[in-house]
Structures are given as C-alpha cells and as structure tokens.
Amino acid sequence: MDIPPAAGPNGPNGAAPGCPLVGVVATYLPRLSEFAFEPGLVAAVDQHAAAVRDALLPGPRRSPEAGETHEACGAGEAHAAVPPTAPLSARTDFTPVRRDDLADYVLGFTDWLTETEWTEPVGYDFATLRLTAVCWLVREYDLLS
Structure with a gap:
C-alpha cells in the first residue's frame, strides 16, 4: 500500500517529511465528509x-529523552492543559x-x-x-499542526 509522504521540507501543516500520517490524511480525510450522508458511518x-485510542494509550508513554520517539513526526511535543468546557477529545482528563x-x-x-x-x-471495509x-x-x- 503506497501512502504518499509529506511534501516540501517541513511537510504540510508543520509535519516533518516522511510522517505517515500526512499520506493517510491526504488519502482518507475526504471520507469524513460522507458523515453527513451516512449516519452508520459515524458510528463505525x-x-x-x-x-x-485503546491500542495506543494503555502502555506507558515513551520518553523523548530515552530516544524512543518517531522523529519524522515531531515527537515529544508537550500537550497543554485544556479547560473542562473544551470538547471531550481535548480535555485533560481524557488522555490525548x-x-x-x-x-x-x-x-x-x-x-x-x-x-x-x-x-x-x-465502499468500506475494516481497513x-x-x-x-x-x-x-x-x-x-x-x-x-
């Protein structure tokens, strides 16, 4: 499966070249617009x-000092505290x-x-x-960003 890498020296939106998220977003982000027409898609x-999220969050966080980060994606960036009125995904009691x-x-x-x-x-399959x-x-x- 070919996912195009980030374009330019810093990639779009500040992502470093080679970050796999850039290619996935370029390919699959337009599918989010289908949410308005397919309510079942939103649930899926x-x-x-x-x-x-469950696959990513149960384990301990890797330390940037230990060198165990994905350098191409700007790893190790701090996450600022967010007020409780923010969306659930941005709240501090909800691990980002x-x-x-x-x-x-x-x-x-x-x-x-x-x-x-x-x-x-x-259409849609698991992948x-x-x-x-x-x-x-x-x-x-x-x-x-």
Whole structure:
C-alpha cells in the first residue's frame, strides 16, 4: 500500500517529511465528509477511533529523552492543559493521542496491509474504516499542526 509522504521540507501543516500520517490524511480525510450522508458511518468510524485510542494509550508513554520517539513526526511535543468546557477529545482528563504514537500505529497497520496485498474497495471495509478513523483522530487532536 503506497501512502504518499509529506511534501516540501517541513511537510504540510508543520509535519516533518516522511510522517505517515500526512499520506493517510491526504488519502482518507475526504471520507469524513460522507458523515453527513451516512449516519452508520459515524458510528463505525467512532468505534474504530476508540479501538485505536485503546491500542495506543494503555502502555506507558515513551520518553523523548530515552530516544524512543518517531522523529519524522515531531515527537515529544508537550500537550497543554485544556479547560473542562473544551470538547471531550481535548480535555485533560481524557488522555490525548500523541502524533508519534499514532504514526507508529499507522506504519505497522499499513505494513500489514501491504503484506496482505490489500486493495482499497469501492465502499468500506475494516481497513478503510480504520484509516478513516486515524484521519478523524488526527483532526480531533490537531496532530499535523
């Protein structure tokens, strides 16, 4: 599966070149516009986004000082406190998804898709829903700015 890398020296929206999130967003973000026409799609993408968050958050955070970060995505950036009136995804009592963690997840997932010789269907399957959910997480947590 070929996901185009970031364009330009710093990539779009401040993402470094080679960040896998940029290619996924470029390919699958337009699918979010279909939410208005397919209410079931919203629920499916929400479930996939929750599964991705659950996969990323249970383990301990990797320390930038330990050198265990995804450098191409600007890892190690601090997350500021957000007031309780903010959307749930931005609240401090709701652990945010980090760009480097999501990028690592996407690399593993797209590698698996390549190994299985997956091709994108006309509609939605598990993989397209999962990649669309990744786009939703990128948008909700503002991971490319």
